[in-house]
Amino acid sequence: MRRVFTLACAFVWIACQVAAQAPAQLPPPVDWQAAGLMKGSPPPEGKQVTKANWLSYPFIRWSFQHSRELFPTKPVDRGPTATALAADLKELDKFAFDDDKGSPVTFDAFLRNTYTDGIVVLQKGKVIYERYLNGMTPDTHHMLFSTSKSFVGLVAAILVSKGVLDENAPVSKHVPELAASAYGDATVRQVMDMRVGAKFSEVYTDPKSDIFKYVIAADWAPPPPNYQGPTNLYATLAALTEREGPHGEAFGYKSASSDVLGWVASRATGKSLSELVSEMIWSKIGADHKGYYLADPLGVEVAMGGLNVTLRDLARLGQTMLQMGQWEGREVVPKSVVEDIMKGGDRDAFAKGNQPTRPGWSYRSQWWITHNQNGAYLAMGVFGQRLYIDPKAQMVVAKVGSHPVPGNAFTDAIHQKAFDALAKTLMK
Amino acid sequence: MRRVFTLACAFVWIACQVAAQAPAQLPPPVDWQAAGLMKGSPPPEGKQVTKANWLSYPFIRWSFQHSRELFPTKPVDRGPTATALAADLKELDKFAFDDDKGSPVTFDAFLRNTYTDGIVVLQKGKVIYERYLNGMTPDTHHMLFSTSKSFVGLVAAILVSKGVLDENAPVSKHVPELAASAYGDATVRQVMDMRVGAKFSEVYTDPKSDIFKYVIAADWAPPPPNYQGPTNLYATLAALTEREGPHGEAFGYKSASSDVLGWVASRATGKSLSELVSEMIWSKIGADHKGYYLADPLGVEVAMGGLNVTLRDLARLGQTMLQMGQWEGREVVPKSVVEDIMKGGDRDAFAKGNQPTRPGWSYRSQWWITHNQNGAYLAMGVFGQRLYIDPKAQMVVAKVGSHPVPGNAFTDAIHQKAFDALAKTLMK
Numbered sequence: 001m002r003r004v005f006t007l008a009c010a011f012v013w014i015a016c017q018v019a020a021q022a023p024a025q026l027p028p029p030v031d032w033q034a035a036g037l038m039k040g041s042p043p044p045e046g047k048q049v050t051k052a053n054w055l056s057y058p059f060i061r062w063s064f065q066h067s068r069e070l071f072p073t074k075p076v077d078r079g080p081t082a083t084a085l086a087a088d089l090k091e092l093d094k095f096a097f098d099d100d101k102g103s104p105v106t107f108d109a110f111l112r113n114t115y116t117d118g119i120v121v122l123q124k125g126k127v128i129y130e131r132y133l134n135g136m137t138p139d140t141h142h143m144l145f146s147t148s149k150s151f152v153g154l155v156a157a158i159l160v161s162k163g164v165l166d167e168n169a170p171v172s173k174h175v176p177e178l179a180a181s182a183y184g185d186a187t188v189r190q191v192m193d194m195r196v197g198a199k200f201s202e203v204y205t206d207p208k209s210d211i212f213k214y215v216i217a218a219d220w221a222p223p224p225p226n227y228q229g230p231t232n233l234y235a236t237l238a239a240l241t242e243r244e245g246p247h248g249e250a251f252g253y254k255s256a257s258s259d260v261l262g263w264v265a266s267r268a269t270g271k272s273l274s275e276l277v278s279e280m281i282w283s284k285i286g287a288d289h290k291g292y293y294l295a296d297p298l299g300v301e302v303a304m305g306g307l308n309v310t311l312r313d314l315a316r317l318g319q320t321m322l323q324m325g326q327w328e329g330r331e332v333v334p335k336s337v338v339e340d341i342m343k344g345g346d347r348d349a350f351a352k353g354n355q356p357t358r359p360g361w362s363y364r365s366q367w368w369i370t371h372n373q374n375g376a377y378l379a380m381g382v383f384g385q386r387l388y389i390d391p392k393a394q395m396v397v398a399k400v401g402s403h404p405v406p407g408n409a410f411t412d413a414i415h416q417k418a419f420d421a422l423a424k425t426l427m428k
Numbered sequence: 429m430r431r432v433f434t435l436a437c438a439f440v441w442i443a444c445q446v447a448a449q450a451p452a453q454l455p456p457p458v459d460w461q462a463a464g465l466m467k468g469s470p471p472p473e474g475k476q477v478t479k480a481n482w483l484s485y486p487f488i489r490w491s492f493q494h495s496r497e498l499f500p501t502k503p504v505d506r507g508p509t510a511t512a513l514a515a516d517l518k519e520l521d522k523f524a525f526d527d528d529k530g531s532p533v534t535f536d537a538f539l540r541n542t543y544t545d546g547i548v549v550l551q552k553g554k555v556i557y558e559r560y561l562n563g564m565t566p567d568t569h570h571m572l573f574s575t576s577k578s579f580v581g582l583v584a585a586i587l588v589s590k591g592v593l594d595e596n597a598p599v600s601k602h603v604p605e606l607a608a609s610a611y612g613d614a615t616v617r618q619v620m621d622m623r624v625g626a627k628f629s630e631v632y633t634d635p636k637s638d639i640f641k642y643v644i645a646a647d648w649a650p651p652p653p654n655y656q657g658p659t660n661l662y663a664t665l666a667a668l669t670e671r672e673g674p675h676g677e678a679f680g681y682k683s684a685s686s687d688v689l690g691w692v693a694s695r696a697t698g699k700s701l702s703e704l705v706s707e708m709i710w711s712k713i714g715a716d717h718k719g720y721y722l723a724d725p726l727g728v729e730v731a732m733g734g735l736n737v738t739l740r741d742l743a744r745l746g747q748t749m750l751q752m753g754q755w756e757g758r759e760v761v762p763k764s765v766v767e768d769i770m771k772g773g774d775r776d777a778f779a780k781g782n783q784p785t786r787p788g789w790s791y792r793s794q795w796w797i798t799h800n801q802n803g804a805y806l807a808m809g810v811f812g813q814r815l816y817i818d819p820k821a822q823m824v825v826a827k828v829g830s831h832p833v834p835g836n837a838f839t840d841a842i843h844q845k846a847f848d849a850l851a852k853t854l855m856k
Contacts, residue, residue, distance in 0.1 A: 041694035042662050042726045050725060069727055072498050234470050266469035297478060298470045299497055 027404055029115050032062040033135045051222055057404035060383065061134055064143040064402045065117065067294060067308055071219070074274040074301055076282045076291035076309075083286025083328060085312060087127040097421030100413035110418050114384050114411055115403040117142060120315040122396040123426050125323075127315075134402065141292065141308040142400040145381030148293075148307035149258040153366020155276045156192050156261050157337045165268050167192070174264045177238050183260050186247040191257050191264070192365050193345050194353075199242040200254040210240060214256065218296045218306075232298040233259050251345070251353030251363055255304040258366060262303030273301040284332040285320050287313040305381065311398050318387050318396035337365075342377060342391070344369035357412035370416070374423055382406045386415060393423035455832055457543050460490040461563045479650055485832035488811065489562055492571040492830045493545065495722060495736055499647070502702040502729055504710045504719035504737075511714025511756060513740060515555040525849030528841035538846050542812050542839055543831040545570060548743040550824040551854050553751075555743075562830065569720065569736040570828040573809030576721075576735035577686040581794020583704045584620050584689050585765045593696050595620070602692045609668050611688050614675040619685050619692070620793050621773050622781075627670040628682040638668060642684065646724045646734075660726040661687050679773070679781030679791055683732040686794060690731030701729040712760040713748050715741040733809065739826050746815050746824035765793075770805060770819070772797035785840035798844070802851055810834045814843060821851035 032038075035058060036047050043049075054063035054070055063070060093108040111119060117136040121129040136142065159165040165174075167189035172179035174188075182198035183191065190196050201210040213229045215221050217236040223229075230236040237260055245252075262273045269276060274293050282291055291313065294306035301307075320326065321341075325333030345364035355361065362369045369377040374392035379385075384401030397419055403411055460466075463486060464475050471477075482491035482498055491498060521536040539547060545564040549557040564570065587593040593602075595617035600607035602616075610626035611619065618624050629638040641657045643649050645664040651657075658664040665688055673680075690701045697704060702721050710719055719741065722734035729735075748754065749769075753761030773792035783789065790797045797805040802820035807813075812829030825847055831839055 038727055041691060041700070042660070042728060048726060068496075068500065069502050069723055070500050072496065072500065074497050232470065263469060272469070295497055298476060299466055300470060 027057060029112055029134065030058040030061050031134050032058075032065070035061065037062040038066070051220070055220075055406070057402075060402040060404075061115075064383065064400070065134075065136055065140050067143050068141065068292060071294045072299075073292040073308070074272065074295045074299065075278075076274045076293065076307070077278040078287035078290050078313075079283040079285075081286070082288040083316070085122070085127050085315070086125065087130075088123075089130070090128045092121070092129045092422075093131075095422070095425065097417060100417050107418065107422075110414065114401055114414060116384065116399060116401045118311045119397065119399040120311045121398075121422070122315055122319055122322075124394045125319055127312075128426075130312075132311075136311075136400075138312055139289065139310060141289070141310055142385075143305075143381075143383075144307045144309065144314070144379075144385050144400070145305045145383060146255070146258075147314075147379040147381035147385045147387055148303065148305050149255075149366040149381075150379030150387070151277050151281065151307055152258055152262045152265065152273060152303040153192060154333060154337070155265050155273070155280055156188065157340065157365040158280055158333060159265060159268060160188070160192075161334045161337050165264065171260060171264060174267045175260075177234070178260065178263070181238050181240050182243045183237065183240065183256075186260075188261075188264060190247045191261050193349075194251055194253055194257050194363055194366075195248050195346070195349055196252065196254065196257055197243045197245040197247045197249070198240050198254065198256065199244040200240060200256045201242075210236075210256070213239075218294070218302050220294070220302075233296045233300055233302065234263060234298065237263065249349065249352070251350045251355075253353065253355075253363075258304035259302070261366070262301060272299075273303055277307075281317065281320075281332060282313075284330065285313070285316045285327045287316060289313055311400060314387055314400075315396055315398040318389050318398055321389050322391060322394065322396055341365050341367045342369065342375060344371060344377075347371070357408055372420070376419070376423070380408075382408070384411050384415075388415075388419050390419065390423045393427050395419075395423050395426055397422070455485060457540055457562065458486040458489050459562050460486075460493070463489065465490040466494070479648070483648075483834070485830075488830040488832075489543075489545075492811065492828070493562075493564055493568050495571050496569065496720060499722045500727075501720040501736075502700065502723045502727065503706075504702045504721065504735070505706040506715040506718050506741075507711040507713075509714070510716040511744070513550070513555050513743070514553065515558075516551075517558070518556045520549070520557045520850075521559075523850070523853065525845060528845050535846065535850075538842065542829055542842060544812065544827060544829045546739045547825065547827040548739045549826075549850070550743055550747055550750075552822045553747055555740075556854075558740075560739075564739075564828075566740055567717065567738060569717070569738055570813075571733075571809075571811075572735045572737065572742070572807075572813050572828070573733045573811060574683070574686075575742075575807040575809035575813045575815055576731065576733050577683075577794040577809075578807030578815070579705050579709065579735055580686055580690045580693065580701060580731040581620060582761060582765070583693050583701070583708055584616065585768065585793040586708055586761060587693060587696065588616070588620075589762045589765050593692065599688060599692060602695045603688075605662070605666050606688065606691070609666050610671045611665065611668065611684075614688075616689075616692060618675045619689050621777075622679055622681055622685050622791055622794075623676050623774070623777055624680065624682065624685055625671045625673040625675045625677070626668050626682065626684065627672040628668060628684045629670075638664075638684070641667075646722070646730050648722070648730075661724045661728055661730065662691060662726065665691065677777065677780070679778045679783075681781065681783075681791075686732035687730070689794070690729060700727075701731055705735075709745065709748075709760060710741075712758065713741070713744045713755045715744060717741055739828060742815055742828075743824055743826040746817050746826055749817050750819060750822065750824055769793050769795045770797065770803060772799060772805075775799070785836055800848070804847070804851070808836075810836070812839050812843075816843075816847050818847065818851045821855050823847075823851050823854055825850070 049059045095107040099105045118132045172184040186196045217230045291309040293301035325338045344362035350362045376390040379387040384403040386399040388397040477487045523535040527533045546560045600612040645658045719737040721729035753766045772790040778790045804818040807815040812831040814827040816825040
């Protein structure tokens, strides 16, 4: 049962808020190399990382940097030349700020306490801080989990801006296979903004729960004996027929919505999501490395959480957003799309969405908008992934981690405190 | 049953010689893009390539260029800088030679008739011919199948030359887990040269056959319902306890031997096979691209056939061998190792090895030696993979394909005719 819980928590952020309880004491940050994970021929039992344990601590310390060694993947091609990131490094390790309990904490301690694997901070386009822990390097790809959602959101928003997608059209216009599902009559925009009334059950104690099928269908976990459910993501989405409310009302964070969006974008363009992300984003931001998506058994990219990239490349996307969609003077994301995301989504709808750690925020095109005084917005993923853009401080933070508790209740407040304090200092 | 046959044939070259019968008419070379394989969201039934059909025609036309999208993989890192290959292109498409039936055939027709995906020919280190078909490009990784064996063979031979491995030591010295197996008392050299008496059954009509378990264990095919056998390669090797003869006598082409060798090399060095191939070879030959191995469920590289590389990089290794192990004036493979391979293995032992299409050849350190007048030797893999080194003609041919019949009976003679004729012309 614990396995089911852990698996499910990995994908469904909101439910984890409620369900996850802080352990009496968190385990110390294990270094995967020191711990001998996956070392040996074969690695001894207890040190093997497999599909069955890759979402559990301490195995996540290895798996999030090696997901390609566990799963089929589809490449996200980069452009022909990488753009070097200029650097103007600052000493930030000892930079201190008050944590969410009012106690002073250094940036170094914050990184360790949040089980950070790597962080890159840009100010005015230059790297001012870069740090790798737990065996990660500048060339290591890291699982982004739900940070991936903001990529498919960006793809969809660009397609809407170009008139390829009609945001007011129902999902079924593009994907007839979803006509009979609870997503069929939701509009593309409602899916983009996660205001869909489809029921996506997340009952961790019920193996028949949608999230459990979802994880199995993506082949992210071995199926139970005699499993008869769907064996690919699309089939799972088409089988979501129950509703819990009307479309277009309350914000509801449902991972399935991101995969519906990926399906819509692919069907509308005739291209796979990895092709779309490559052509529209990755090939245009001077990326150092290809990215890659985990793929389901039909080769479909796991839009809700399967993207893996290096940290500097993630920072490059953040800088592109900070520059209102421009990279090296060329448009990657239309300015109108960036402005629309920065403006945010419906805050009243968001307030109904059970996000106690994100008061006053909103959600737009699969991005989180803080509506703080700096107008900061972000992409984020469970276990501590962040791409944070602070326009006023001209700061971008790309950060990845492998926190033992897959719930934002343990990471949201401290991250916001850290980023707020850092922005404030940089603006001095 | 046909599936079992096809799967098994993919790995066991020698058995296919006997078992495979030429279809009355071979299918025309299908282009995977034109055929719409894996096109669509999702691809329609009949166009989907999955673990269940990836070794069958026409699906192989797509899968051999996209194995990473079907399987977990481990990277083989390259060095920091790629070496450009100089070019001095020649018109070879219309170059004609007599095929194995004495009929004239153009090089272009030869490539199409052997279902070629790509070919690079070097003469004196320069690219004189380069051609891609079936959607392949210079940046496409291609399954090498048993060409991979020559990589683990090279690693082992280098380790022997450096004294890290004792070629006369029994396998069990390095891998105690194999002590009770039929490989336990074989020497490292006997395994390198495939002169092991272990029984490795290849009965395609018997789902309990070793080769069937082997394919399942590597996760290269879905297990049958209620499968209870081994679920990783090492467990499969340890379970090979039956013998069919003494060690050190007849040549016997058994794929399991390559994986035993990989295990020995990893255990002796404490490094994975992908690390060894990277450190000892791939990082030193100016490779353009990382390679990657398909990995079994424990993350162990499939030494017998799981390597994927780009064609120019494969040619770089060939050129390194041609240069007696040197690349850009630096030693990659000790000269003594190259000389030992060129000298060949025991030809009498080979003659007992049921290789009717390779008269007078021998096998040494997982390389095939033709003992022809040019002293040519090669690495090869089923479905048409070749890395052919002709020292006298100073010619290297790297060639990959996806032939519908996984048996050397249909490709051996024509390839040798083509390479002999080409060498002869180039030497004029």
